[in-house]
Each structure stands twice: as structure tokens, then as C-alpha cells.
Amino acid sequence: MxxxxxxxxxxxxxxxxxxxxxxxxxxxxxxxxxxxxxxxxxxxxxxxxxxxxxxxxxxxxxxxxxxxxxxxxxxxxxxxxxxxxxxxxxxxxxxxxxxxxxxxxxxxxxxxxxxxSTHVHVSGTPTPLSAAELSALAKAALYYEPALDRLVPPSRRGSAAYWCQSNRANPSLQQLGLAECLATLDHVIDPDDGITGNVRNIVEAMNLFPANSAYGRAHGKKKDFMRGKVYKWDFTGMLPSSNSSSVQGAGRGTVEFRQPPGSLVADDASGWITLAVAFVVGAMAVGPRLGGADVNGGASPEELWALLASGAEALGWESLGAVEGLFERMG
Structure with missing residues (x-):
């Protein structure tokens, strides 16, 4: 852990x-x-x-x-x-x-x-997140989405949020129920495809963008392509830069949580940082277990808090600090 x-x-x-x-x-x-x-x-x-x-x-x-x-x-x-x-x-x-x-x-x-907005990039060190860890995080990002939505203002969720759309709105997942999305993220890891291929499969599942979008047409895209900067969770930083020079942010080795609103005080920024890091770490344990027909409602705020507390404990943090303030203002 x-x-x-x-x-x-x-x-x-x-x-x-x-x-x-x-x-x-x-x-x-x-x-x-x-x-x-x-x-x-x-x-x-x-x-x-x-x-x-x-x-x-x-x-x-x-x-x-x-x-x-x-x-x-x-x-x-x-x-x-x-x-x-x-x-x-x-x-x-x-x-x-x-x-x-x-x-x-x-x-x-x-x-x-x-x-x-406030964007938090999280990475593993000294080695990047493995394909299995990335899959666990992706599954958690989808399952806990309803609870995370309640922490942010309306402008950072739903149709108003162009720069932080739901990852389920992408062409890979948009026709699927939540249980099917989670199963897809389990299935895209191919043991025979190598680490790079596995990661790319996960990124495509989370960050594919339609070629027939206004952006795609303006850039002459003929098929759906990866574009992470418009989704709540941007996984494109995990792509090797040598193989993905056309993808902005590739090669950073980070996953970016893009949904938080702007921070006007230190406690807000600290809260979003703490939440993002604790979420990533907590997802390593919880994500692999997510699945089945009973997940379609998504997580409750209580489940989200439990995940964050698990991540904080794994990190050796005594508390979740400013995250408490985010939950107190929950809509």
C-alpha cells in the first residue's frame, strides 16, 4: 500500500x-x-x-x-x-x-x-502508476462521481461544465450504464498488450473525444481522438510522450483532477489538494473491487468520505484537514 x-x-x-x-x-x-x-x-x-x-x-x-x-x-x-x-x-x-x-x-x-478552477496533478514516485492502479483509479472516478459532484458548484458539473465534462460523456462510455463502464475498464487491460498498451487503453476509455465535435472538425480529425483537458479526470499525462506527441500533456506521468472550482482562500486550495491525493491513494485499494449490477447509483457522500479516510490513513495523515470544509458546504 x-x-x-x-x-x-x-x-x-x-x-x-x-x-x-x-x-x-x-x-x-x-x-x-x-x-x-x-x-x-x-x-x-x-x-x-x-x-x-x-x-x-x-x-x-x-x-x-x-x-x-x-x-x-x-x-x-x-x-x-x-x-x-x-x-x-x-x-x-x-x-x-x-x-x-x-x-x-x-x-x-x-x-x-x-x-x-483548481487543477491537481497526482503522480507516483519513483515509478508511475501501473496499468492496474490506473484502472482502479478510473473505476473509482466513475463510481464516486455523484458524490464528488455534490462538492462543487453547478458550474463545475453537468452541461455547464465544458472544461470538466463527465468522463462518461466520452465516445467510449457514453452509451453504457455505470456497471458496464466499470466492466469495460477491467477488460481493457490486456495481459498480452504490454504496459504501454494497457495504459493507452485506459486513457482511451476515459479521455476519448469525438471527431465530429466542433473542436474535432476545426482540427480536421477523421476519427475520435484523445483529449483530456475537457474531462473531470485527465489521464492523458500517463501516455508516453514519444508515442503521443499530438496529445497535449502526454509524458508527464500524472493524472489530473480538473473538476474543483477556483480557490479564493488557502483552505479551499488545501482541501482540493488533500482530497485529490487521498482519493487517488484510496482508489488503489477500493477500485479493483468495484463492479456488479448494484453500482449503478454511484457512491454516496458517506462512501466518498470513507474512501478519502482510507487514503489519508495509507498516507500517514492524521486527518483530512480542509476537506472537512468542502463537505460542510456540500450542496
């Missing part, structure tokens, strides 16, 4: 941000202001102009432009993203979040926006 040396994570915090004291002509001017204030508070960071995904950009916090968040220059508000370094699953990362949000609230205005 997992221990503290077997997982790591990164978080992307999208913000619609403005300075309390200065008028900035563009996002880059605001980013420079933010960068200097974070450095002064002891948070090493840099501005990543081109949103470069190379490993060097994950040694410290980085600030990037986020074009999916409409900026409001007339209100001195600009869309940007704070991207964390790769953290081990120890406790000290939460103090970094406290410092960052202290700086944000002291000198900036954080505007609530349905366009903002």
Missing part, C-alpha cells in the same frame, strides 16, 4: 486578480507585481511567459497567463494561473499556500469567477 514516499502532486490555481493599489495595463504587469511580492514573502517563483511545460518550470512556483479566464481591463482584473512546484505529500506545502494567499489578500483583489 502507498506511503509518504510513493506519491507527489502539483496544483494549478486559476485567478481573476487585480491590484488594490496599482492600475496594470496588462496581465504581465500584474504578474511582475505579484512575483515581487511573493519573493519578498519567501515564495520562490518566476513568470512563465510561454506557459512552458518543461521540467525546469516545476522547480518553484510559476505565474502564467490563463486565456480561458476573460480579463476585465476596465476593472483592473486579469486572468492568470499560479502553478506550483512538484511537492511530495508531506505537510509543509500547506504553509506555502497560507503564505501565498496571505500575499494575495493583502495586496490584491480576488474576484469570484465561474471561469476559474
Amino acid at each position: 502507498a506511503d509518504q514516499n510513493s506519491f507527489q502532486f502539483g496544483v494549478e490555481i486559476e485567478l481573476l486578480l487585480g491590484s488594490r493599489k496599482k492600475t496594470h495595463p496588462n496581465w504581465k504587469s500584474l504578474a511582475r507585481d505579484l512575483s515581487k511580492r511573493l519573493l519578498k514573502a519567501g515564495i520562490a517563483n518566476h513568470i512563465n511567459d510561454g506557459n512552458d511545460k518543461s521540467h525546469e518550470n516545476y522547480r518553484e512556483w510559476s505565474i502564467t497567463q490563463e486565456i480561458t479566464i476573460p480579463s476585465q481591463p476596465a476593472k483592473n482584473l486579469w486572468g492568470l494561473e499560479l502553478v506550483s512546484p512538484i511537492y511530495p505529500v508531506y505537510a509543509y506545502w500547506s504553509s506555502d499556500l497560507e503564505t501565498i494567499f496571505s500575499v494575495l489578500h493583502a495586496s490584491f483583489t480576488l474576484a469570484a469567477s465561474s471561469h476559474c
Whole structure:
């Protein structure tokens, strides 16, 4: 079972941000202001102009432009993203979040926006998740989806959520009941297909996107293709980059939980990180057992809490911390 040396994570915090004291002509001017204030508070960071995904950009916090968040220059508000370094699953990362949000609230205005989200990437270390572990996580993501939906606002679930659609909406699963989806994820692991083939089968089952979509037609797609950035769970980072250069994010070795809304306080960001990591770890034990006709209703909030508690125990965490706040606000 997992221990503290077997997982790591990164978080992307999208913000619609403005300075309390200065008028900035563009996002880059605001980013420079933010960068200097974070450095002064002891948070090493840099501005990543081109949103470069190379490993060097994950040694410290980085600030990037986020074009999916409409900026409001007339209100001195600009869309940007704070991207964390790769953290081990120890406790000290939460103090970094406290410092960052202290700086944000002291000198900036954080505007609530349905366009903002919080993305958590989780990976195994020193080796990536195996095909069997990835299958267990995929099954858990589908089974616990109804309970996870209750933790997020309406804009992050259902038809309103273009950038975090249900993984069951993809062409591989959309015609299937939940029990059939779980059975499919058991069956796509072919013992004779090798590790790479197994992983690719799972990614296709979770992240296939239709060629006849507006995006597919605009990009000349002739057949369904993998596109993880529109689903609640993006598995495409598990694809080998050498074989999947056309898939954005391939080769990272991470699974990304994309459903959480924007975080306006440190406890929200900490809660989503804790939930994502505990969910991944808990799924390693629970996922393989999921199946049968009685699963079609999906998980209850109580079942989700039990899964997260199991993951936290496996990680050696004493509690689920800020996750409690997420459950208290459950809709």
C-alpha cells in the first residue's frame, strides 16, 4: 500500500486578480507585481511567459497567463494561473499556500469567477502508476462521481461544465450504464498488450473525444481522438510522450483532477489538494473491487468520505484537514 514516499502532486490555481493599489495595463504587469511580492514573502517563483511545460518550470512556483479566464481591463482584473512546484505529500506545502494567499489578500483583489478552477496533478514516485492502479483509479472516478459532484458548484458539473465534462460523456462510455463502464475498464487491460498498451487503453476509455465535435472538425480529425483537458479526470499525462506527441500533456506521468472550482482562500486550495491525493491513494485499494449490477447509483457522500479516510490513513495523515470544509458546504 502507498506511503509518504510513493506519491507527489502539483496544483494549478486559476485567478481573476487585480491590484488594490496599482492600475496594470496588462496581465504581465500584474504578474511582475505579484512575483515581487511573493519573493519578498519567501515564495520562490518566476513568470512563465510561454506557459512552458518543461521540467525546469516545476522547480518553484510559476505565474502564467490563463486565456480561458476573460480579463476585465476596465476593472483592473486579469486572468492568470499560479502553478506550483512538484511537492511530495508531506505537510509543509500547506504553509506555502497560507503564505501565498496571505500575499494575495493583502495586496490584491480576488474576484469570484465561474471561469476559474483548481487543477491537481497526482503522480507516483519513483515509478508511475501501473496499468492496474490506473484502472482502479478510473473505476473509482466513475463510481464516486455523484458524490464528488455534490462538492462543487453547478458550474463545475453537468452541461455547464465544458472544461470538466463527465468522463462518461466520452465516445467510449457514453452509451453504457455505470456497471458496464466499470466492466469495460477491467477488460481493457490486456495481459498480452504490454504496459504501454494497457495504459493507452485506459486513457482511451476515459479521455476519448469525438471527431465530429466542433473542436474535432476545426482540427480536421477523421476519427475520435484523445483529449483530456475537457474531462473531470485527465489521464492523458500517463501516455508516453514519444508515442503521443499530438496529445497535449502526454509524458508527464500524472493524472489530473480538473473538476474543483477556483480557490479564493488557502483552505479551499488545501482541501482540493488533500482530497485529490487521498482519493487517488484510496482508489488503489477500493477500485479493483468495484463492479456488479448494484453500482449503478454511484457512491454516496458517506462512501466518498470513507474512501478519502482510507487514503489519508495509507498516507500517514492524521486527518483530512480542509476537506472537512468542502463537505460542510456540500450542496
